[in-house]
Amino acid sequence: MTLIEELRAAVKGEVFGPGDPEYDVQRQAWFLLVDQRPAAVVHVTGTEDVQAAIRLARRHRLTVGAQPVGHGATQATGSEAMILLRTNALDSIDIADGVARVGAGVRWRDLNKALTGTGLTSLPGSSGDPSVVGYTLNSGVSWFGRKHGFASNHVRAFELVDAEGHHLRVTKDAFPDLFWALRGGGGEFGIVTAMEIELLPEPAIYGGRMMWYAEDARQLLRAFSEVTTTAPDEFSLWAWLINMPDLEMVPPPMRGRWMVAIDSTYLGDGDEAEKLLAPIRAVAEPLVDTVGLVPLEKVGEIAQEPEDPMPGVGKVVMLKEFGPATIDALLELALDRPQPSPLMLLEIRHVGGAFARPGAQESAVGTMADPYFLLLGGMVMAPEHAPALHAEISTVVGGMAPWTGGLLPPTMAHGEPVEDVYPAATLQRLREIKNRVDPTNLIRGNRPLV
Structure with missing residues (x-):
């Protein structure tokens, strides 16, 4: 079986390969000048699809990256040796006790709408189109950030599939180093499927x-x-x-x-x-x-x-x-x-x-x-x-x-070296955590650490 055939047999979501008529549309990033040509595009429907894609990537010696929309795409993403995961279908929003759990496919317009009238807010950016998870993994500069800081500092928990295919719930008490890295360190540490964020009282x-x-x-x-x-x-x-x-x-x-x-x-x-x-x-x-x-x-x-x-x-x-x-x-x-x-x-x-x-x-x-x-x-x-x-x-x-x-x-940051983004001590710690949780560099983000 080919990789595309194996993926179609292993996941519930749609799979597109270079030979498919829709491939050129499916592979696009939001920035159209980023020419992504992954080995496959997989629309995941849940954690099991992500785990299956990671298992097959490991077997075929490929890498894996996630993109719901592609606003942060750079030339580092979508290579011919990558399985590109589209997480749009992971679009659940649950709000309870001042916390919102959002799936990796939720966009800011969706969360803003869900919170309207609740008396609570999160830390939205300037556009409603990017995903909440992608924006927050990369720090999140909000309209309200001068008052409340970076969006990443308001995350309570991440749900992700790691490079070994394990489904983890990452908090400051469980996997504290990984929790530190995910809050602003980007998408190089696992495929995040959902995130829990603290909500704030919404003034006028x-x-x-x-x-x-x-x-x-x-x-x-x-x-x-x-x-x-x-x-x-x-x-x-x-x-x-x-x-x-x-x-x-x-x-x-x-x-x-x-x-x-x-x-x-x-x-x-x-x-x-x-x-x-x-x-x-x-x-x-x-x-x-x-x-x-x-x-x-x-x-x-x-x-x-x-x-x-x-x-x-x-x-x-x-x-x-x-x-x-x-x-x-x-x-x-x-x-x-x-x-x-x-x-x-x-x-x-x-x-x-x-x-x-x-x-x-x-x-x-x-x-x-x-x-x-x-x-x-x-x-x-x-x-x-x-x-x-x-x-x-x-x-x-x-x-x-x-x-x-x-x-x-x-x-x-959009394609700049990581040295232009993180202080030397932070970058060293991020790389140490990356090497520990993903020593074969299977998970790839928009901003490679190694």
């Missing part, structure tokens, strides 16, 4: 998006800088420079021009939030203003991030500060130029707060010392566009070098 959420023409960019970014310098932990503020495409789907006044967007959430009273936003509103009246009370199920829509797979390229760097000199340099690099930029967006996200403080319990994620990060992104609609976009990202990152900071949060 006040926030939304404001947009202006880029002619006001310098004043708006300076107001953003001033507000974030003294912002309370309950307040999160993100600024964007968006290069609107010249397409019919874009409103005519915005079509083909740079815009500024500022997104916010405030955990508390709307009047207090408006006091914080007042210096920004004083610069100019926004063309778009969606700021108001936000139901939890709509939090993933504030930043209006795309959910359909796309040929995107992104890069994140930390910023030690975001003052007038930083703003002037960024605008000169991105906007004040004779030729149109291939960049589609630049995001400046204010972090700090609880992100910069050690969690109550030790985890691999540590802290994020720098108070801002800069995200640059664009799309490669044809192969010949790629060199210009990569060159532009390198130019902007190079120009911002006087202000760039240290290590990236794992959630925001």
Whole structure:
């Protein structure tokens, strides 16, 4: 029997191989430029399917990786020597006693919706599309993280299948080293099938998006800088420079021009939030203003991030500060130029707060010392566009070098070496645990440790 035949005989879920008509669709990551070509794609229906796939991978000397969606996919995933597990069907959500148990296929939009009206919240990210488990294994930078820290520090337990095919429940008391590693160390230690996370009391959420023409960019970014310098932990503020495409789907006044967007959430009273936003509103009246009370199920829509797979390229760097000199340099690099930029967006996200403080319990994620990060992104609609976009990202990152900071949060790393993500002592401990629980390196994640 071939590998595909053996898998089909061993698992309940669907199996696709390179010879199948649907293979090219099934193998895709969310980032379409990541060219995954695994030996097989298996849609697992439960723990038994995961165990069967691991047994066959070991027999055929292959590796195993898990992807419900593929938002974190890198060139490290989906090689020809890998069985790629799709965990979408593991979509159960159980909420009891202030804890949510979520399957590996649950997306943030699903959990946010399930929690709406319960008076409880978790720590959702900027989009509703990524999986809760994948996001949390890689630290989890939430809208509410300035108040509550990384999402990974709020995990109570992981359920996983290890490299030997054993089904484990991992907690701080059972397998404490593995528990430490899974909280922010990524998906290299086992195939996580479910996770239990602590829920938090949900205050009123006040926030939304404001947009202006880029002619006001310098004043708006300076107001953003001033507000974030003294912002309370309950307040999160993100600024964007968006290069609107010249397409019919874009409103005519915005079509083909740079815009500024500022997104916010405030955990508390709307009047207090408006006091914080007042210096920004004083610069100019926004063309778009969606700021108001936000139901939890709509939090993933504030930043209006795309959910359909796309040929995107992104890069994140930390910023030690975001003052007038930083703003002037960024605008000169991105906007004040004779030729149109291939960049589609630049995001400046204010972090700090609880992100910069050690969690109550030790985890691999540590802290994020720098108070801002800069995200640059664009799309490669044809192969010949790629060199210009990569060159532009390198130019902007190079120009911002006087202000760039240290290590990236794992959630925001995309293909960078692990040395750019973890301190040396943390990385050494992660590698020791990896070598202990998976000495043959059978389980592969988006960010290889060895």
